[in-house]
Amino acid sequence: MKKNVLMTILFFGVLGALVWNGTSENGTLRKSTSIEPNWAAIAAWPNLNSSSVEAQPDPNRRVTAIVLDDSGSMSKDMHDAKQAVIGALDAMKDDDRVAVVALNSGTVLPFASVAEAKSDLPALLSPIVSDGGTPLTRAIRSAQDLLEAEAAAVRGFGTFRLIVTTDGVADDSEALDAEIETLATSTPIQVTTIGIGIEGGHVLRRADLGSFVDVSNVAALQSALEAAVAENTDFSAITEFGGQGE
Structure with missing residues (x-):
């Protein structure tokens, strides 16, 4: 069985049975929701045929798509946020794969080796x-499409991760909620969100669908990103960091 499917079974074996009570962005209590993984969809992922298939894919490779918040609210923090993404590459192996998608600017870096990204990304x-709103749903869909295409090229072997950075609520929280539910229950993609100075609830805080860490400001973003991409697959590093950023 593919490694990513095995990891998904372990991941959802713990999280799939959870019932979530959370607060929405306006502080109201969300209705309890039981999340069940769609095993057939997970087993069939990715649902694409690639014109270029890697002959000997590496099951230990980590494939990471980073979503960068470039919304208007980032303003003075935009430079530091970009530097944090660049700095986080040092926590990855050179032969791992990485892509970067900005909320408003779209795909900044299609999937490339980390070694190539270190050269090209700056x-x-x-x-x-920093400009525009917070179209998290659109950016996450774009990142998911990139991850699916990358997975098709390596026949699903490897660990596939989506790391989202944001300093605010989504333009359409209900659409984002549905998107994250589908992604988390129908694919083996691991979702981690780093919230920058966010107060109250957020749709991406759902512990049954992924990992969320708070950082008080963009100065702590690089450390959080490094923890998120560190050499582990059980979320321990990002969980340990969480206590420091609140």
């Missing part, structure tokens, strides 16, 4: 400015 991020 120049690619340079023109990104």
Whole structure:
């Protein structure tokens, strides 16, 4: 059985039975929801045929898509946020794969080796400015599409991760809620969200669907990103970091 499916079974074996009570962005209590994984969809993922298939894919490779918040609220923090993404590459292996998607600017870096990203990403991020809203749903869909295409090329072998950075609520929280539910229950993609100075509830805080860590400001973002991409697959590093950023 593929390694990513095995990991998903372990991951959802713990989280799939949880019943979640949380608060929405306006502080109201969300209705309890029982989440069950769609094993057939997970086993069939990715649902794509690739024109270029890797002959000997590495089951130990980590494939990570990072969503960068470039919304207008980031303003003075945009430079530091971009530097945090660049710095986080040092916590990855050079032959792992990484892509970067910005909320408003779209795909900044299609999937590349970390070694290539270290060379190319600074120049690619340079023109990104803080502007626009917080279209998290659109950005997460784009990142998911990139991950699915990458998985097709390696026949599903490896660990696939989505790391979202954001400093605010989504433009359409209900759409994002549905998107994250589908992603978490129908794919083996591991979802981690780093919330920058967010107070109250957030749809991405759902502990049954992924991992969430609070950081008080963008100065702590790089450390949180490094913890999220560290050499482990059980979320222990990001959980340990969580107590420091609140």
